[in-house]
Amino acid sequence: MSAVTVFGLCAAAAVGLGLYGLITNPQPLRKIIAFNLLGSGVFLLFGVIGRRGAAAGVGNDPVPQALVITGVVVAFSATALAIALLLRLFQKAGSTTLSNGALPSAGSDPPSG
Amino acid sequence: MSVATVFEIVLAAVVLGLGIWTTAVRETYSATVGFIAYGLLVALIWVRLDAVDVALTEAAIGGGLGGVLLLGAAARLRNAELVATEAPGKVTRVSAAALSILIAAALAGAVLMLPDSVSTLAPTVVAHTWATGLTNPITNVLMAFRAMDTMLEKVVLLLAIVGVWSLAPDSAWGGHPGPRHQTDPHGVLAFLARLLPPVGIVVGIYILWTGANHPGGAFQGGAILASMWLLAIMAGLTDTPPVSSRRLRFILIAGPGLFLIVGLGGLWFGAAFLAYPPALAKPLILGIEIAMILTIATTLGLLLAGAPERSAER
Numbered sequence: 142m143s144a145v146t147v148f149g150l151c152a153a154a155a156v157g158l159g160l161y162g163l164i165t166n167p168q169p170l171r172k173i174i175a176f177n178l179l180g181s182g183v184f185l186l187f188g189v190i191g192r193r194g195a196a197a198g199v200g201n202d203p204v205p206q207a208l209v210i211t212g213v214v215v216a217f218s219a220t221a222l223a224i225a226l227l228l229r230l231f232q233k234a235g236s237t238t239l240s241n242g243a244l245p246s247a248g249s250d251p252p253s254g
Numbered sequence: 255m256s257v258a259t260v261f262e263i264v265l266a267a268v269v270l271g272l273g274i275w276t277t278a279v280r281e282t283y284s285a286t287v288g289f290i291a292y293g294l295l296v297a298l299i300w301v302r303l304d305a306v307d308v309a310l311t312e313a314a315i316g317g318g319l320g321g322v323l324l325l326g327a328a329a330r331l332r333n334a335e336l337v338a339t340e341a342p343g344k345v346t347r348v349s350a351a352a353l354s355i356l357i358a359a360a361l362a363g364a365v366l367m368l369p370d371s372v373s374t375l376a377p378t379v380v381a382h383t384w385a386t387g388l389t390n391p392i393t394n395v396l397m398a399f400r401a402m403d404t405m406l407e408k409v410v411l412l413l414a415i416v417g418v419w420s421l422a423p424d425s426a427w428g429g430h431p432g433p434r435h436q437t438d439p440h441g442v443l444a445f446l447a448r449l450l451p452p453v454g455i456v457v458g459i460y461i462l463w464t465g466a467n468h469p470g471g472a473f474q475g476g477a478i479l480a481s482m483w484l485l486a487i488m489a490g491l492t493d494t495p496p497v498s499s500r501r502l503r504f505i506l507i508a509g510p511g512l513f514l515i516v517g518l519g520g521l522w523f524g525a526a527f528l529a530y531p532p533a534l535a536k537p538l539i540l541g542i543e544i545a546m547i548l549t550i551a552t553t554l555g556l557l558l559a560g561a562p563e564r565s566a567e568r
Contacts, residue, residue, distance in 0.1 A: 144302065149365030164354075170328060171285060178292070186365070194374030199376040206392050208403070209308050224327045231330070
């Protein structure tokens with residue numbers, strides 16, 4: 142079994158772990174972390190497949206590499222937006238629960254001081 | 255097929271262990287720390303996969319800035335954890351586990367049963383190096399051959415920052431993002447925030463410049479510049495700018511704006527949208543990258559700073 146295959150199996154497991162965490166973890170921040178875990182597994186699969194495309198003196202197919210670099214930056218900005226939403230929910234409702242039962246009380250913005 | 259070395263097996267096992275820890279551990283703070291360690295080790299995997307450009311991005315953005323973002327959120331949400339959130343029932347957990355195992359097994363099977371014939375774009379990319387004058391194939395793909403992706407990605411960054419800013423409460427509309435940090439002006443943090451930025455700025459610009467021919471580029475350099483800026487903000491040496499500032503907004507649109515202008519110029523004078531004339535390709539790409547590194551550094555820094563919390567008047 143080659144090193145690339147080992148990393149490929151690791152990436153597949155990361156996708157599975159991320160998906161499990163995303164579904165079962167009740168806290169939104171943990172869901173965000175799990176989603177990033179899932180994404181990192183998908184990126185690694187790109188790298189594993191791209192490593193097979195080593196040719197012409199390039200160790201890894203440059204096109205998937207460029208896609209992954211773009212993807213990492215987009216994943217970061219999506220995470221930042223999700224966390225800003227979460228912090229605002231916490232500020233407004235005092236909790237971060239996602240369940241339907243506990244609707245946030247109609248709180249107003251804290252006065253600026 | 256070569257035999258995987260012990261190092262690679264151990265690396266994969268540790269990464270997997272950290273992934274399990276991140277998913278299973280009880281406290282959110284521990285999960286965050288586990289995820290940061292995971293991100294940094296995944297960067298090592300990228301090095302082993304001969305993708306140093308991706309490794310730099312993963313370490314700087316995935317591990318570094320992403321880690322700061324998650325740690326900051328975990329610290330501010332610490333009180334939220336005291337409110338008991340009911341875990342999903344046993345049926346949900348078992349079916350989620352079954353689904354996850356199924357998908358992981360399908361992916362693992364796909365990795366193990368990859369066909370022997372390999373399709374790669376590497377020779378095509380290398381054969382067209384003459385068109386840009388840059389020798390780093392990844393920079394060529396990012397800035398020339400698939401420039402459209404990179405331009406749209408800048409637009410995504412811009413949309414994300416608009417989304418974050420729009421979460422500001424009415425009282426802080428157009429104000430400063432994040433809290434005003436106060437630290438001991440003679441403390442270690444303030445000392446480091448004075449000592450490191452000159453070095454960090456030089457390293458960031460070097461990584462941008464060397465990206466033409468070696469691993470590096472605007473993303474990685476921009477992440478380093480952003481972290482230097484954040485260090486100065488967290489040490490209280492400077493404040494986040496009010497988001498209503500016109501100069502700030504100009505920097506935010508400079509990267510995608512210049513990209514769009516050059517692209518339309520290609521449509522007007524040349525063959526197609528974003529087509530660079532080969533003689534001017536290198537100066538054009540460098541110009542876009544310089545505008546982009548400023549935009550990326552500012553955007554990443556402001557995404558970390560979060561929504562405006564204090565009004566601009568104070």
